[in-house]
Amino acid sequence: MKVRLVFGCVLVLMLLLAHSAGYAQTQNKFKLKPDAGGKGCLNCHDNFKDVLKRQFVHTPVKTGQCTGCHDPHTSSHGKLLEDDPSKICLKCHGAVIPEKARSVHKVVLEGNCVKCHDPHGAANKSNLLKAGNALCFDCHKEMGAKLDKVKFKHNPVERGCVTCHDPHASVKSDHLLRSDTTALCLGCHKASNPIFAKQHMGYPVATARCTQCHDPHGSNRGGILFDNVHSPVEKKMCTQCHEAPTSATPFKTKKTGFELCRGCHSKMMGETFNKRYVHWALLDKRGCLNCHQAHASANKFLLNGDSKTICGKCHGDTVAVQQKLAERERQEDAAMKGQGQPIKGALTHKPVQEGTCEACHSPHASDSTLLLKQPSVVDLCGTCHDWLKHSSHPMGEKTLDPRNKNLTVDCLSCHRSHGTGYRHLIPFPTETNLCTQCHTQFRR
Amino acid sequence: MAVFFSIALLVITLFSLPAAALSTEVAHLRPSLSIYLDNKGVGLRHPEGVACSGSTLVVGDTENGRLVRYTIEGKSVKGGTEIKIPQLGSPTRVQIDSKGDIFALDGKERRIVHLGPDGAFKGYVAAEGAPSQSSLVPRSFKIGPDDALYILDVFSGRVLVVGADGKYQRQIDFPADYGFFSDVAVDAKGTVIVVDSIRATVWAAVGKATTFSPLGRPVKEYMTFPASLAADRRGIIYITDEYGGDVGILARDGSFLGKQLGMGWNEGLLSFPTQICVDDQEEVFIADRGNSRVQVFTLAK
Numbered sequence: 229m230k231v232r233l234v235f236g237c238v239l240v241l242m243l244l245l246a247h248s249a250g251y252a253q254t255q256n257k258f259k260l261k262p263d264a265g266g267k268g269c270l271n272c273h274d275n276f277k278d279v280l281k282r283q284f285v286h287t288p289v290k291t292g293q294c295t296g297c298h299d300p301h302t303s304s305h306g307k308l309l310e311d312d313p314s315k316i317c318l319k320c321h322g323a324v325i326p327e328k329a330r331s332v333h334k335v336v337l338e339g340n341c342v343k344c345h346d347p348h349g350a351a352n353k354s355n356l357l358k359a360g361n362a363l364c365f366d367c368h369k370e371m372g373a374k375l376d377k378v379k380f381k382h383n384p385v386e387r388g389c390v391t392c393h394d395p396h397a398s399v400k401s402d403h404l405l406r407s408d409t410t411a412l413c414l415g416c417h418k419a420s421n422p423i424f425a426k427q428h429m430g431y432p433v434a435t436a437r438c439t440q441c442h443d444p445h446g447s448n449r450g451g452i453l454f455d456n457v458h459s460p461v462e463k464k465m466c467t468q469c470h471e472a473p474t475s476a477t478p479f480k481t482k483k484t485g486f487e488l489c490r491g492c493h494s495k496m497m498g499e500t501f502n503k504r505y506v507h508w509a510l511l512d513k514r515g516c517l518n519c520h521q522a523h524a525s526a527n528k529f530l531l532n533g534d535s536k537t538i539c540g541k542c543h544g545d546t547v548a549v550q551q552k553l554a555e556r557e558r559q560e561d562a563a564m565k566g567q568g569q570p571i572k573g574a575l576t577h578k579p580v581q582e583g584t585c586e587a588c589h590s591p592h593a594s595d596s597t598l599l600l601k602q603p604s605v606v607d608l609c610g611t612c613h614d615w616l617k618h619s620s621h622p623m624g625e626k627t628l629d630p631r632n633k634n635l636t637v638d639c640l641s642c643h644r645s646h647g648t649g650y651r652h653l654i655p656f657p658t659e660t661n662l663c664t665q666c667h668t669q670f671r672r
Numbered sequence: 673m674a675v676f677f678s679i680a681l682l683v684i685t686l687f688s689l690p691a692a693a694l695s696t697e698v699a700h701l702r703p704s705l706s707i708y709l710d711n712k713g714v715g716l717r718h719p720e721g722v723a724c725s726g727s728t729l730v731v732g733d734t735e736n737g738r739l740v741r742y743t744i745e746g747k748s749v750k751g752g753t754e755i756k757i758p759q760l761g762s763p764t765r766v767q768i769d770s771k772g773d774i775f776a777l778d779g780k781e782r783r784i785v786h787l788g789p790d791g792a793f794k795g796y797v798a799a800e801g802a803p804s805q806s807s808l809v810p811r812s813f814k815i816g817p818d819d820a821l822y823i824l825d826v827f828s829g830r831v832l833v834v835g836a837d838g839k840y841q842r843q844i845d846f847p848a849d850y851g852f853f854s855d856v857a858v859d860a861k862g863t864v865i866v867v868d869s870i871r872a873t874v875w876a877a878v879g880k881a882t883t884f885s886p887l888g889r890p891v892k893e894y895m896t897f898p899a900s901l902a903a904d905r906r907g908i909i910y911i912t913d914e915y916g917g918d919v920g921i922l923a924r925d926g927s928f929l930g931k932q933l934g935m936g937w938n939e940g941l942l943s944f945p946t947q948i949c950v951d952d953q954e955e956v957f958i959a960d961r962g963n964s965r966v967q968v969f970t971l972a973k
Binding site: 484487504506511543597629631634 | 761762780826851854869896938
């Protein structure tokens with residue numbers, strides 16, 4: 229019995245040894261050298277020894293696993309990468325984009341990780357190319373320039389953008405914020421503090437949105453209020469528009485829409501409502517707030533943004549068409565320039581492209597159709613295109629349009645100011661097509 | 673055998689067609705005539721309103737600050753009598769009720785003016801008994817089959833239904849999330865339809881519904897700024913695209929059937945079209961604002 233047991237054990241042991249020997253043989257069937265996974269690469273890529281000396285080295289590099297990212301033989305991607313450069317990092321770091329992210333950093337979404345990280349090693353933590361905010365300001369230049377100049381800086385910004393923003397993605401808020409704006413602010417600014425309550429006139433602002441008044445990045449006004457503050461806010465006269473702080477609905481405004489603003493801006497409102505055409509946006513539930521901020525803004529006239537942003541919110545098609553035309557214009561011009569034949573005429577109209585809609589339209593009201601600033605289209609266009617007043621096709625009230633007895637000839641008889649897809653903003657592919665609309669005797 | 677399979681295939685094909693497609697014959701807008709002048713030879717100037725009912729056509733000649741009444745006789749339009757009253761300086765939307773009374777929205781004063789068939793001033797529409805009456809800002813309005821007024825109140829975010837007697841009947845609230853509603857229409861079955869210009873979406877309130885539900889998918893890919901709409905007697909919806917200069921056609925269920933016409937100066941083309949009206953004779957009238965005329969189209973199947 230004992231002999232049988234010993235024999236059995238020996239047999240099992242032999243089988244195990246045989247299996248492991250075979251396994252080992254299969255694993256190295258290509259007879260790879262022990263350092264083939266990466267350390268051997270340094271035999272040729274000598275300069276990498278310096279990378280390994282950096283303070284922070286990417287783990288696969290540190291452990292000599294170059295093949296974690298690179299194919300030692302061939303690849304369809306640059307630098308012999310195993311996969312598309314925009315996807316390769318996500319193979320290990322997929323968690324940087326959470327499944328239910330509310331906002332994702334564009335570079336992360338594009339898989340452009342190398343914009344911020346050195347994939348091999350760096351002098352900064354997380355293999356970042358630069359330390360602190362300097363890295364962010366490489367792209368967010370305007371923000372960097374602004375923060376250099378502002379009089380009142382916000383301490384968390386000084387400490388680093390990542391204090392409030394997650395550089396990869398956020399599941400909790402827009403703008404990559406680590407949590408909802410107000411919750412983020414209340415993390416440091418305790419609403420229960422009596423000074424805080426006094427500063428906010430006793431209103432329960434802990435339930436409001438701080439960025440309606442404060443610029444979280446810093447500003448030139450005390451309390452980092454936005455640079456342009458609505459007069460009642462500046463004077464702490466909240467009750468001019470809102471119910472009392474002790475009310476059950478303290479933030480409720482005393483009136484809605486334009487009716488609330490009319491209390492102070494009666495002159496402007498009077499002028500507006502005296503015009504034949506009023507911008508309908510002014511008359512809906514939100515009224516003035518469709519374009520203006522009620523409390524404070526970084527923009528003049530408390531505007532919600534630049535004209536392109538504000539007008540584009542409702543008239544997005546005009547903005548989108550102009551962007552498409554601008555791109556086409558750029559491509560066509562570049563192609564023709566290469567052939568030494570510059571194309572005459574533009575596909576785009578500068579004010580539309582730049583978003584200075586107010587160059588031609590009155591944002592509140594006008595006596596002219598389409599809220600044009602002047603009753604005469606010729607005069608309006610002439611404010612920029614001065615030459616047309618003295619040398620152009622006959623135009624004006626005395627020149628009737630032969631196509632329609634109710635129309636007179638003006639700039640819009642031949643051009644469409646928002647672009648058409650044809651050069652010189654004409655609505656036909658060629659000038660001949662255009663001219664023969666009226667000069668029918670020359671039609672072929 | 674082959675015949676059997678052919679018939680079977682035909683039957684399957686017919687049954688697989690959407691019900692809406694079978695019930696909807698896509699009509700084409702064929703230019704019929706254009707109206708430029710009144711009976712004294714005065715030209716229209718940026719007209720925004722047009723109303724058609726029976727043999728009457730009324731144009732809201734906006735920049736001339738007047739209404740012009742025409743008579744439809746078969747395929748021609750006659751007359752062109754000017755109606756100019758001090759209470760109506762900027763008519764932007766026009767309607768005619770079953771008695772021939774004219775209602776016009778003064779876009780500048782933002783109130784609806786009531787006139788008799790002869791053009792005499794009868795008063796303003798007051799929406800008596802309506803909640804938040806002081807905050808009424810009508811962007812547009814329509815007269816339903818029962819002569820009730822359906823007023824698109826953009827300030828209070830609702831469609832107010834006011835009876836022929838001028839008394840408030842009910843209101844239909846705008847949905848919670850929308851861009852800007854530019855026009856309202858009522859079809860023969862009493863369904864109230866509104867168009868959101870910014871999101872290019874049509875919404876409907878069927879029966880006594882107190883709020884709107886989306887009718888079909890947004891038509892943003894086809895239309896840029898749908899501004900006015902009208903329904904024909906079959907419930908087909910016609911929408912003018914102010915920026916696109918064309919007319920989109922939707923089935924009763926909101927499915928997009930196509931768009932017609934285009935931007936231009938020649939007759940049959942439009943420039944910044946505004947109000948649209950479809951009469952019982954299936955003629956379509958469009959205030960061709962940019963071209964300072966009214967164009968008439970026949971629905972050709």
